[in-house]
Amino acid sequence: MAIIENETLALPSGDDPAVERPLGVFTRPRNQTGLKNWLTTVDHKKIGIMYGSAAMFFLLIGGLAALLIRIQLATPNNTFLSADAYNRIFTMHGTVMVFLVVMPIGAAFANYLMPLQVGARDVAFPRINAFSFWVFLAGGLMLNTSWFLGGGADGGWFNYAPNNGIIYSPSTGIDFWNMGLMIAGIGSLTGAVNLITTVLNMRAPGMTLMRMPVFVWMTLVTQFLLLFAIPVLTVAQVLLLMDRNFGASFFDVKLGADPLLWQHLFWIFGHPEVYLMILPAFGIVSEVIPAFARKPLFGYPFMVFSGIAIGFMGWGVWAHHMFVSGLGPLTVSGFAFATMFIAVPTGVKVLNWLATLWGGRLTLNTAMLFSIGLVTQFTIGGLSGVSHAIAPWDTQQTDTYYIVAHFHYVLFGGALFGFIAGFYFWWPKVFGYKLNEAHGKFNFWGMVLGFNLTFGPMHILGLQGMPRRMYAYDDAMGFNTWNMVATIGSFILAISTLWVLVNAFISYNRWKAAGRPDPGPDPWDARTLEWSVQSPTPEHNFDYTPVVTDLDDFWHRKFVEDENHRLKRVATGAELAQPGNAEGVHLPAPSYWPIVLAFSLPVIGYGVIFTLWLTIPGIVLMMVALFGWALEPADDPDVEGHHDGDDHEPEGSDGDDHELVGASS
Amino acid sequence: MAETTLETAVADGGLGHSSDHGDHPTETAYWQVFAILAVLTAVEVLWSYLPLDGVALVVPLLAMMVVKFVLVAGWFMHLKYDLSIINGNVFTILFSFGLVTAVLVYIVMIAAFDFQI
């Protein structure tokens, strides 16, 4: 409520009473800089930066949890952590890393780059975009307050029933897991609707679907996966919520329930989820590799369609997570086949990257190294993944460290390496300075070494039979050496991953000391539209809407082919780039309501967990925010250039949000 | 609305309608669709009272359900007219993505329970 009171205080003295104000609308925030600007911004670039920063914050939490796990497992029969603490820490490590690190970094890139790459001035619904971010942050923070309010969740990131029931997990940890992720899920859902609408409907003239950069395509597929996967998780969580907090009996085996229902629902969500974590990284690498191989991406249509194929087939393989749960031979065979087939489009991607590298004039800078790191390490993880499609093999490896090794190779060696490649590649576009190459190389090689030392030995440990999720192992089991290696590796990995931030800090200081030199709009001589604007990107993105005539249009404006089919440069990026000095560009106005609405949801969440009375102020705040939002025109009536009558966003968004709130309360 | 651009305003004689609304069903058509829906509901209820079981009971009920679904989506939600928009079927396609995914995935899930050991 405090924020609402703030608004009345914020009424400017020079307010023109002649402007007719719609019912109940306060003055819009108008700060261009400072905290308030960040809290109320609807600029997709600032929201993207905030997604990235929040994800880095959660990465520190998740990384710390990972180090605690590795310290505990360094030696046999270690007593560093209790069994209970260990359960909570590995559960929260998984949950935080999946939902609050990898997914939001993907969202950060999608938010910042996708509108630029399709030539749009912002996303389709800027306020919903802000809401998506804040509600993700609200859910993530709420989940992490469980550390202080009775301990984190303790059932694994998938929280299998009936182990997640109130009988086996009486503390509030799983309730926080439930509410926190449900709230964050609302943000993913609204974000997905928003970004899909943007890709489909906000493209620059001439930007047909088959001229879109691969990153945009992967964003589109990712957001479709989110759009359809999140509701399934929400239903599973609602069932669990009803069981734990309102006495329902969905997973009560005594009354005849089948706990496999949870596994099915969770993995129907969970498998599309793993693809939506990796696809943004695939998109990033598909941009970086052509730029530094000085060649167009090999087989662009194959890249696009294999991404779409992964998106479709990702819905038909979920039960391979459940091969040992007694599904019966028919189901197991069916899903084993489907799982083998999904390796095909993934393999197509890997081959296309290799073919792009082949014969290219490679620039092995940090971004390129991280991209090649993704290709190699993801392939290792992909191969161990295909081996799980063989059901008897999978039966042998289920719940061992072999699985842990597999998914860290695809998610850390794959997704995170791709994201860091993206950091190095787009850093000058976002912040106006390049990251240091020497530190970058150290960063990369440290990570490769640490990563393989940590997760490589886990293959062996798993084949030796070391089970996952056990807090201690006996001296005589023969796991000692490789566990120690993994722990040492994990510290190397932690330090070198942290070096991204250290490098950002060092590079910033050097750049400042050098008098803030302009990196130029196109420092890498790259291919897509975001390089045709100044660095950092001006607030209005494009001075004029670009007109696209080709795939990699910006590249084709810089180079032409002569009669011998040799590329000839006709212009530099700096010559072609838009000057970024357009004035009076009409931008969507910032708003208080997204953040107010977002932070009303955890109030309801805490109410459900602790006392239902607390839900009442939460719901009141939510309704105030909803109506405030709905009645606020998308345009600020006090700003020049406002033209009336195009504010039909409010009612519909009102509709969406009622809906989502219905799902969460 | 933003689509009240110059061309559409001229085309509508300045009434401010967007151009495709002329294609929407007439009031009579709406009432007719409603009448069919009401009759189908009545038949459904009566059918459920017939001394039938198994396929003879369930299949006609499901068939009538699907027809009602299509009628509401096609006429009341204007998907029928989505087909006539020059860019074609976008709403139908997007909605069908969700619908078809849901139907297939959940049928497989329920079937998996039947094959459980």
Added chain:
Amino acid sequence: MTDLADDPVDAAAEPDAMKEPQEVVAAEAGAHSEHPETSLGLSNMKLAMWLFLGSECLLFGALISTFLLSKARFLSELVVGNPDVIEGLLPAEQVQTMADAGVRGTLSDLPYIFQEMAEVGSVEPIFDIPFTSFSSFVLLMSSLCMVLAHKATVDGDYKNQRIWLGATALLGSIFVGGQIYEFTAFYREGLTFGGSLFGSAFYTLTGFHGIHVTGGILMLVSLLILSFRGKLRSDRAETVELVGLYWHFVDIVWVLIFTIVYLIP
């Protein structure tokens, strides 16, 4: 936010060289479409609403599947006479009395309606089909009112607009009222929320739908207020259409629930 794409201010800032191709492309894409300024020629809001409805299919699909599985499990356990299932359907005091006497529940301890369910192997006996048929009819009727409200808005007939919006909201409220009545009646007959799988699944599925209807009523009332304040003119017909899309979707879900939950035994 369609104003982002073609803004008068923006267009003024545009160098002349860029104008020509843009106009050509815009003319191509926008010749017959309602939103010439967007890539697909469609409204962003409608696109977003359809995406959202697609996502809702997965939500209700999961709930309906959960209901079907829970019902099947409940019935097979009930028919077998599983004492745990039976005690779940009995009042807590009665279970306590039986426990004190050292016995566990049998089918004959159950209210008549559950004995009948066990006998016919179906949950049919608990439903009041004529009553629910009436509710279904009310919701279908409200969908008709909704399209008529949209039509009235497009035609600029604001009197009818208010009548039909009000009627839609009223019929929706009757439906929700009927649902509350039905829940109370079932509860009195012994079908508690937590006592059985069937109870949990039934109340969750229909309750979720009820919350959706309630959200829709809130939106309709908001529209009605806007209409009375003279802010819902025919140039904002799309707002009515969006609420309509949502409302019809909720109606469609009820078409499914009515057949799958109530009519198919």
